[in-house]
Amino acid sequence: GCAAPTEDVVITNCVIRSHCNAIKLGTESNGGFRNIVVSNCVVAPSRHPTHLHGFPGGICGIALEIVDGGTLDGVIVSHVRIDGPKVPVFIRLGDRARPFLAGQPRPSVGRVRNIRLSHLDGAHHSTHGCVFAGLPDHPLENISLTDSRFEFVGGCENRPDPVRMPEKAGDYPEATMFGEAPAYGLFIRHAVGVRLERVDLVARQSDARPPLVLEDVLLAQ
Numbered sequence: 001g002c003a004a005p006t007e008d009v010v011i012t013n014c015v016i017r018s019h020c021n022a023i024k025l026g027t028e029s030n031g032g033f034r035n036i037v038v039s040n041c042v043v044a045p046s047r048h049p050t051h052l053h054g055f056p057g058g059i060c061g062i063a064l065e066i067v068d069g070g071t072l073d074g075v076i077v078s079h080v081r082i083d084g085p086k087v088p089v090f091i092r093l094g095d096r097a098r099p100f101l102a103g104q105p106r107p108s109v110g111r112v113r114n115i116r117l118s119h120l121d122g123a124h125h126s127t128h129g130c131v132f133a134g135l136p137d138h139p140l141e142n143i144s145l146t147d148s149r150f151e152f153v154g155g156c157e158n159r160p161d162p163v164r165m166p167e168k169a170g171d172y173p174e175a176t177m178f179g180e181a182p183a184y185g186l187f188i189r190h191a192v193g194v195r196l197e198r199v200d201l202v203a204r205q206s207d208a209r210p211p212l213v214l215e216d217v218l219l220a221q
Contacts, residue, residue, distance in 0.1 A: 003031035019054030026065030058085030067094035069107025088122035090175035113141035129181035134190035154203030
């Protein structure tokens with residue numbers, strides 16, 4: 001068999017609780033994702049403190065991931081309150097390259113493009129910060145984040161060098177995979193057509209890192 005895309009999906013008017021990732025496209029991504037809309041939702045801490053993996057507040061609110069080939073194209077996320085997970089939003093293009101079926105050839109690097117995030121409001125996030133990361137020569141394409149606010153705990157005394165951060169191309173994608181990012185708020189790496197408008201990144205404690213760091217990024221014209 002061959003992988004088919006997940007497409008034409010609407011998620012709206014939901015309250016979502018997870019120890020891991022509340023709203024997630026991936027990890028299995030061979031067929032890709034197309035035309036996905038998420039709106040008017042609340043991501044809240046789990047009511048169950050015991051867990052097999054993750055944390056009661058969750059690892060990530062919204063995780064968009066392509067690591068086994070395939071294309072993620074046309075995702076709109078708007079008007080979502082994200083309360084409690086370590087990371088509010090994580091976008092990742094990686095190269096784990098696991099075939100859809102055993103014995104099939106290794107898939108090529110996929111694509112992540114045309115993502116519109118707006119009116120997101122997040123609170124009680126950890127020192128990891130948000131990461132939007134493509135790969136060298138395989139950037140994220142046309143990503144916008146507008147009219148949003150994220151509040152992080154802050155308090156980090158170190159300022160990691162973004163150029164020296166490992167790519168981790170073949171690793172399992174997780175919002176905390178890079179440790180504490182070079183920015184307390186948002187670190188974007190290997191991306192083209194990025195648009196940021198009216199984004200408020202807040203640290204509750206003094207932090208040695210800036211709120212925003214861009215590495216190998218072309219902003220939208």
